[in-house]
Amino acid sequence: MAVLVRLDEVLQARRMTLTELAQAVDITLANLSILKTGKARAIRFTTLDAICRVLECQPGDILVHGPGEVEEDED
Amino acid sequence: MGRRDRILRFTVVVLRVLLVLNIAFAAAFVIAALVSFPLHDMLAARIVGKYPAVDVERVVTGIRALLLLGVAAAVPAHIIFSRLIAVIGTVLAGETFASPNARRVRAIGWALLAIQLLDVPLLLIIPNFAGMGVRVDGSSISIGGWLSVLVAFVLARVFAEGAALREDLEGTV
Numbered sequence A: 001m002a003v004l005v006r007l008d009e010v011l012q013a014r015r016m017t018l019t020e021l022a023q024a025v026d027i028t029l030a031n032l033s034i035l036k037t038g039k040a041r042a043i044r045f046t047t048l049d050a051i052c053r054v055l056e057c058q059p060g061d062i063l064v065h066g067p068g069e070v071e072e073d074e075d
Numbered sequence B: 001m002g003r004r005d006r007i008l009r010f011t012v013v014v015l016r017v018l019l020v021l022n023i024a025f026a027a028a029f030v031i032a033a034l035v036s037f038p039l040h041d042m043l044a045a046r047i048v049g050k051y052p053a054v055d056v057e058r059v060v061t062g063i064r065a066l067l068l069l070g071v072a073a074a075v076p077a078h079i080i081f082s083r084l085i086a087v088i089g090t091v092l093a094g095e096t097f098a099s100p101n102a103r104r105v106r107a108i109g110w111a112l113l114a115i116q117l118l119d120v121p122l123l124l125i126i127p128n129f130a131g132m133g134v135r136v137d138g139s140s141i142s143i144g145g146w147l148s149v150l151v152a153f154v155l156a157r158v159f160a161e162g163a164a165l166r167e168d169l170e171g172t173v
Helices: A007-013 A018-025 A029-036 A045-055 B002-035 B040-050 B056-092 B100-117 B119-129 B143-170
Strands: A003-005 A063-065
Touching (some): A007 A018, A007 A029, A018 A045, B002 B056, B040 B056, B056 B100, B100 B119, B100 B143
Antiparallel strands (some): A003 A063
16 A cells, blocks of 8 residues: 555654554544554544544644555455 | 344245255256166157157157256256355345355356356257147247346446445445
8 A cells, every 4th residue: 555654653752552542532442453554445534633633743644655556456 | 124134034044945956956857867768768658658749759859958958057046046045144144245245146147147048958959849739939038037137247246336335434444
Protein backbone atom coordinates (compact mmCIF):
# COMPACT_ATOMS: atom_id res chain seq x y z
CA MET A 1 0.00 0.00 0.00
CA ALA A 2 1.32 3.42 -0.97
CA VAL A 3 -0.36 5.15 1.97
CA LEU A 4 1.63 4.56 5.16
CA VAL A 5 0.26 4.94 8.66
CA ARG A 6 2.67 6.56 11.10
CA LEU A 7 0.53 6.23 14.15
CA ASP A 8 3.32 4.46 16.03
CA GLU A 9 5.76 7.35 15.58
CA VAL A 10 3.20 9.97 16.62
CA LEU A 11 2.22 7.89 19.65
CA GLN A 12 5.87 7.56 20.67
CA ALA A 13 6.40 11.30 20.36
CA ARG A 14 3.37 11.86 22.62
CA ARG A 15 4.51 9.08 24.99
CA MET A 16 1.13 7.46 24.63
CA THR A 17 0.16 3.82 24.26
CA LEU A 18 -2.31 2.45 21.76
CA THR A 19 -4.58 1.37 24.61
CA GLU A 20 -4.65 4.91 26.01
CA LEU A 21 -5.44 6.28 22.58
CA ALA A 22 -8.20 3.70 22.14
CA GLN A 23 -9.79 4.83 25.40
CA ALA A 24 -9.40 8.51 24.56
CA VAL A 25 -10.91 8.30 21.05
CA ASP A 26 -13.48 5.63 21.92
CA ILE A 27 -12.37 3.28 19.16
CA THR A 28 -11.70 -0.37 19.85
CA LEU A 29 -8.11 -1.42 20.36
CA ALA A 30 -8.59 -4.04 17.66
CA ASN A 31 -9.56 -1.38 15.11
CA LEU A 32 -6.67 0.87 16.11
CA SER A 33 -4.29 -2.07 15.78
CA ILE A 34 -5.60 -2.67 12.26
CA LEU A 35 -4.90 0.98 11.48
CA LYS A 36 -1.47 0.97 13.11
CA THR A 37 -0.28 -2.13 11.30
CA GLY A 38 -1.38 -0.75 7.94
CA LYS A 39 -4.02 -3.40 7.42
CA ALA A 40 -6.92 -0.95 7.25
CA ARG A 41 -8.57 -0.44 3.87
CA ALA A 42 -10.19 2.86 4.78
CA ILE A 43 -10.37 5.37 7.59
CA ARG A 44 -13.45 7.38 8.47
CA PHE A 45 -13.13 11.16 8.80
CA THR A 46 -14.65 10.84 12.26
CA THR A 47 -11.87 8.42 13.27
CA LEU A 48 -9.20 10.68 11.83
CA ASP A 49 -10.77 13.69 13.54
CA ALA A 50 -10.84 11.91 16.90
CA ILE A 51 -7.22 10.73 16.62
CA CYS A 52 -5.98 14.17 15.51
CA ARG A 53 -7.90 15.83 18.34
CA VAL A 54 -6.38 13.58 21.00
CA LEU A 55 -2.87 13.52 19.57
CA GLU A 56 -3.01 17.24 18.66
CA CYS A 57 -1.68 16.62 15.21
CA GLN A 58 -2.65 16.91 11.54
CA PRO A 59 -3.88 14.04 9.34
CA GLY A 60 -0.62 14.40 7.42
CA ASP A 61 1.31 13.49 10.57
CA ILE A 62 -0.45 10.14 10.68
CA LEU A 63 -0.89 9.35 7.00
CA VAL A 64 1.95 9.73 4.53
CA HIS A 65 2.16 8.75 0.93
CA GLY A 66 5.23 6.75 0.08
CA PRO A 67 6.56 4.70 -2.80
CA GLY A 68 4.90 1.36 -3.28
CA GLU A 69 2.24 -0.23 -5.34
CA VAL A 70 -1.43 -0.04 -4.60
CA GLU A 71 -2.81 -3.53 -4.15
CA GLU A 72 -5.33 -4.45 -6.78
CA ASP A 73 -8.22 -6.54 -5.60
CA GLU A 74 -9.22 -9.63 -7.42
CA ASP A 75 -12.90 -10.20 -8.04
CA MET B 1 -35.96 -13.55 10.82
CA GLY B 2 -36.72 -16.77 12.67
CA ARG B 3 -39.30 -17.78 10.14
CA ARG B 4 -36.96 -17.04 7.25
CA ASP B 5 -34.32 -19.14 8.96
CA ARG B 6 -36.78 -22.00 9.19
CA ILE B 7 -37.49 -21.75 5.46
CA LEU B 8 -33.76 -21.75 4.75
CA ARG B 9 -33.15 -24.71 7.02
CA PHE B 10 -36.02 -26.56 5.36
CA THR B 11 -34.52 -25.74 1.95
CA VAL B 12 -31.17 -27.14 3.07
CA VAL B 13 -32.86 -30.39 4.12
CA VAL B 14 -34.66 -30.63 0.77
CA LEU B 15 -31.40 -29.93 -1.09
CA ARG B 16 -29.55 -32.58 0.94
CA VAL B 17 -32.23 -35.12 0.04
CA LEU B 18 -31.97 -34.11 -3.62
CA LEU B 19 -28.17 -34.38 -3.42
CA VAL B 20 -28.39 -37.95 -2.16
CA LEU B 21 -31.15 -38.90 -4.62
CA ASN B 22 -29.12 -37.42 -7.46
CA ILE B 23 -26.10 -39.59 -6.60
CA ALA B 24 -28.33 -42.65 -6.11
CA PHE B 25 -30.04 -42.16 -9.47
CA ALA B 26 -26.72 -41.55 -11.25
CA ALA B 27 -25.39 -44.81 -9.79
CA ALA B 28 -28.61 -46.59 -10.77
CA PHE B 29 -28.34 -45.24 -14.33
CA VAL B 30 -24.74 -46.46 -14.62
CA ILE B 31 -25.73 -49.90 -13.34
CA ALA B 32 -28.77 -50.02 -15.65
CA ALA B 33 -26.65 -49.05 -18.66
CA LEU B 34 -24.10 -51.76 -17.83
CA VAL B 35 -26.74 -54.40 -17.14
CA SER B 36 -28.43 -53.62 -20.45
CA PHE B 37 -25.55 -55.38 -22.24
CA PRO B 38 -25.89 -58.86 -20.69
CA LEU B 39 -29.69 -58.48 -20.61
CA HIS B 40 -29.86 -57.18 -24.15
CA ASP B 41 -31.91 -60.09 -25.56
CA MET B 42 -34.46 -59.98 -22.78
CA LEU B 43 -34.82 -56.20 -23.13
CA ALA B 44 -35.18 -56.46 -26.90
CA ALA B 45 -37.82 -59.18 -26.56
CA ARG B 46 -39.88 -57.03 -24.19
CA ILE B 47 -39.68 -54.01 -26.46
CA VAL B 48 -40.75 -56.08 -29.49
CA GLY B 49 -43.56 -57.56 -27.43
CA LYS B 50 -44.95 -54.12 -26.68
CA TYR B 51 -44.02 -52.23 -29.86
CA PRO B 52 -43.72 -54.74 -32.69
CA ALA B 53 -43.18 -52.05 -35.34
CA VAL B 54 -40.10 -50.35 -33.85
CA ASP B 55 -36.42 -50.77 -34.68
CA VAL B 56 -35.35 -52.58 -31.50
CA GLU B 57 -31.62 -51.94 -31.83
CA ARG B 58 -32.18 -48.21 -32.18
CA VAL B 59 -34.48 -48.19 -29.17
CA VAL B 60 -31.98 -50.09 -27.01
CA THR B 61 -29.20 -47.75 -28.09
CA GLY B 62 -31.51 -44.84 -27.31
CA ILE B 63 -32.23 -46.18 -23.83
CA ARG B 64 -28.52 -46.55 -23.10
CA ALA B 65 -27.82 -43.06 -24.43
CA LEU B 66 -30.61 -41.67 -22.24
CA LEU B 67 -29.18 -43.41 -19.18
CA LEU B 68 -25.72 -41.98 -19.89
CA LEU B 69 -27.28 -38.56 -20.41
CA GLY B 70 -28.88 -38.94 -17.00
CA VAL B 71 -25.47 -39.67 -15.51
CA ALA B 72 -24.01 -36.65 -17.31
CA ALA B 73 -26.83 -34.45 -16.00
CA ALA B 74 -26.11 -35.64 -12.46
CA VAL B 75 -22.78 -33.79 -12.48
CA PRO B 76 -24.16 -30.26 -12.94
CA ALA B 77 -27.09 -31.17 -10.69
CA HIS B 78 -24.62 -32.14 -7.96
CA ILE B 79 -22.79 -28.83 -8.41
CA ILE B 80 -26.06 -26.90 -8.10
CA PHE B 81 -27.24 -28.74 -4.98
CA SER B 82 -23.90 -28.71 -3.18
CA ARG B 83 -23.09 -25.06 -3.94
CA LEU B 84 -26.59 -23.93 -3.01
CA ILE B 85 -26.29 -25.75 0.34
CA ALA B 86 -22.96 -23.98 0.92
CA VAL B 87 -24.45 -20.58 0.01
CA ILE B 88 -27.44 -21.07 2.33
CA GLY B 89 -25.01 -22.15 5.05
CA THR B 90 -23.24 -18.80 4.81
CA VAL B 91 -26.58 -16.95 4.85
CA LEU B 92 -27.61 -18.80 8.03
CA ALA B 93 -24.24 -17.90 9.57
CA GLY B 94 -24.82 -14.22 8.71
CA GLU B 95 -21.99 -14.27 6.20
CA THR B 96 -24.06 -13.85 3.04
CA PHE B 97 -21.41 -11.85 1.27
CA ALA B 98 -18.56 -14.16 2.14
CA SER B 99 -16.21 -14.08 -0.83
CA PRO B 100 -16.55 -17.77 -1.84
CA ASN B 101 -20.24 -17.23 -2.57
CA ALA B 102 -19.59 -15.38 -5.83
CA ARG B 103 -17.56 -18.38 -7.02
CA ARG B 104 -20.29 -20.76 -5.89
CA VAL B 105 -23.07 -18.87 -7.67
CA ARG B 106 -20.93 -18.67 -10.81
CA ALA B 107 -20.42 -22.45 -10.62
CA ILE B 108 -24.21 -22.81 -10.36
CA GLY B 109 -24.52 -20.64 -13.48
CA TRP B 110 -22.14 -22.89 -15.43
CA ALA B 111 -23.98 -25.98 -14.17
CA LEU B 112 -27.33 -24.54 -15.27
CA LEU B 113 -25.79 -23.80 -18.67
CA ALA B 114 -24.53 -27.39 -18.89
CA ILE B 115 -28.03 -28.68 -18.12
CA GLN B 116 -29.46 -26.44 -20.85
CA LEU B 117 -26.87 -27.73 -23.31
CA LEU B 118 -27.83 -31.32 -22.50
CA ASP B 119 -30.99 -30.59 -24.50
CA VAL B 120 -28.88 -30.97 -27.64
CA PRO B 121 -27.93 -34.64 -27.14
CA LEU B 122 -31.47 -35.25 -25.86
CA LEU B 123 -32.90 -33.99 -29.14
CA LEU B 124 -30.50 -36.29 -30.99
CA ILE B 125 -31.53 -39.32 -28.93
CA ILE B 126 -35.29 -38.86 -29.14
CA PRO B 127 -35.61 -39.92 -32.83
CA ASN B 128 -34.39 -43.37 -31.69
CA PHE B 129 -37.76 -43.86 -30.09
CA ALA B 130 -39.71 -43.29 -33.31
CA GLY B 131 -42.90 -45.30 -33.35
CA MET B 132 -43.22 -45.43 -29.56
CA GLY B 133 -45.26 -42.27 -29.22
CA VAL B 134 -42.25 -40.18 -28.14
CA ARG B 135 -42.15 -36.90 -29.98
CA VAL B 136 -40.17 -33.69 -29.78
CA ASP B 137 -42.69 -30.98 -29.11
CA GLY B 138 -40.29 -28.25 -28.14
CA SER B 139 -41.23 -28.47 -24.47
CA SER B 140 -37.70 -29.56 -23.54
CA ILE B 141 -36.33 -26.20 -24.71
CA SER B 142 -37.22 -23.80 -21.94
CA ILE B 143 -36.76 -20.07 -22.03
CA GLY B 144 -36.91 -20.09 -18.23
CA GLY B 145 -33.92 -22.41 -18.11
CA TRP B 146 -31.82 -20.12 -20.26
CA LEU B 147 -32.97 -17.12 -18.26
CA SER B 148 -31.94 -18.82 -15.03
CA VAL B 149 -28.42 -19.21 -16.47
CA LEU B 150 -28.24 -15.46 -17.06
CA VAL B 151 -29.73 -14.69 -13.64
CA ALA B 152 -27.13 -16.92 -11.97
CA PHE B 153 -24.25 -15.13 -13.69
CA VAL B 154 -25.70 -11.72 -12.82
CA LEU B 155 -26.15 -12.82 -9.19
CA ALA B 156 -22.56 -14.09 -9.12
CA ARG B 157 -21.45 -10.58 -10.08
CA VAL B 158 -23.71 -9.10 -7.40
CA PHE B 159 -22.18 -11.42 -4.81
CA ALA B 160 -18.67 -10.45 -5.93
CA GLU B 161 -19.53 -6.75 -5.53
CA GLY B 162 -21.13 -7.46 -2.16
CA ALA B 163 -18.05 -9.33 -0.98
CA ALA B 164 -15.80 -6.44 -2.06
CA LEU B 165 -18.00 -3.94 -0.20
CA ARG B 166 -18.01 -6.13 2.86
CA GLU B 167 -14.23 -6.42 2.83
CA ASP B 168 -13.97 -2.64 2.50
CA LEU B 169 -16.37 -2.16 5.38
CA GLU B 170 -14.49 -4.65 7.55
CA GLY B 171 -11.22 -2.87 6.83
CA THR B 172 -12.65 0.53 7.69
CA VAL B 173 -11.64 1.97 11.04
